[in-house]
Amino acid sequence: MKSTIKILALIIVSLLLLASCSNDKYQNAMDKGIESLIVKDYHQAAIYFEIALKEKAGDEDASSYFDQATQMKNALSAYEQKQYDSAIDSLNTVMNHRNGLKTLQSEAKSLRDLIHSDQSITASFQKDLDLVKSLITKESYNLAEEKIQLLQKDIETNKVLADYQSEVTKLSVQVTVALTTNEPVLQQNETGNNEVKSNSKKNKKKKTETFKYRSYENDRFGFSMQYPEGLKMDTPPTNGDGASFYNAEFEVTAYGGHTNTVNEGESIETYYQEEINSIPGQIAYQKFTDDWYVVSYEENGQIFYNQFFFGQEIFNKFSISYPANRQDQYGPVTTYIAKTFAPSAQ
Structure with missing residues (x-):
């Protein structure tokens, strides 16, 4: 009889110890989960709350916190990928959780408000971007250039617009190339130096940026x-074939050479195809004619503009490069150089 009582007592003590151990593991997991939430490590928090659920199956708090942490993790991932609708769905789940943490609900609301703001900014930017494309189609290059400058400023001040940089740069290059044969008005200032001023009526209302130039022959x-x-x-x-001019950001190189020196019967298409095949990135603009061509592209944040003139005996070429984020400053310079370049090849 006494032995039976001893056995029962041992069993009870063991069960109490196991329960105590289980409660310790549960509480430890819950505490670490909360600590992870404080530093916004939602992925790690979800792991700890899942452990707590295994220690205490069906626990309402652990279940609620696990669900909230998981949804916050999903929302952040969707937001980083700009999948805004998916992110908002997850955030709404966090906010509407009946037994959820108030702090998480507040964080979810803040992120949802940020997403709504981002959506508004990108929608407005896209509208302006579509307007620029329409202006280019209508060949309103001066007005398109003004709008592109405003878009570039928006990108520089709003990180959410960073993905648009490549597209805006390509449009800017297209406008710059179009202006080389279309829009600039060349005038003389009081000192006799050439200046570039846009003939756009709207530009006359603004302070016109001018550039002083020297001649090279x-x-x-x-x-x-x-x-x-x-x-x-x-x-x-x-050998006196050309010259290069530069500063810390901008460089222009102009030179000449003899044609038909590598292979007899070379044509402008020979040089054009060779140049196209040598370009590693995506071409933003290209134009090919009977005696000249233009190719412009962006690579590693740099804009490259190359124009080539073909003659029966000689060729002339100039190349320009500058940072894509300095298009506002160096786009007009490129326009002017292209407009005033006087080739001898014909």
Whole structure:
């Protein structure tokens, strides 16, 4: 009889110890889950609350916190991928959870408000972007250039618009290239230096940005060009085929050469195809004619603009490069150089 009582007592003690151990594991998991929520590590919090549920199946608090943490994790992931509708669905679940944590519900509301703001910003930006495309189609390049400058400023001040940078840069390059044969008005200032001023009526209402230029003439191949006054001239090559001018951001190189030196019967298409095949990135603009071509592209945050002139005996070429985020400043410079470049190849 006494032995039976001892056995029962041991069983009871064991059960109490197991229950105590289980409660310790549960509470430890819940505490760590809350700590993870404080630092907004929702993924790790969900793991701890799942452990708590295994220790105490059906526990209402652990179940609610696990669901909220999981939904917050999903919402953040969707937001980072700009899947806004999916993110908002997850956040609404967090906010509407009957037994959820109030702090998580508050965080969910803040994120949802941010998403709504981002949606409004991107919708407005997309509308303006579509307007620029329409202006380009209508060949209203000066007005398109103004709108692109505003879009670029929006991108610089709103991180949510960063993904639009590539598209805006391509449109900017298209406008710059179009203006090289269309819009700029060349005038003389009081000192005799050339200036570029837009003939857009709207631009006349604003302070016009001007650029002073110097002339360069190549004695060997007979071409000439204008380049911004503040650029440094690189050491000219000993064969006198051209020159390079640069500053910390902008560089223009112009040179000439003889045609039909590699293969007999070379044509402008020979050079054009060779250039197209050498470009590693996506081409933003290209135009091919009987005696010249233009190719422009962006690579690693740099815009490259190349124009080539073909003659029966010689060719002329100039190349320009500058940071894509400086299009507002160097786009007009590129327009002016292209407009005033005087090739000898014909």
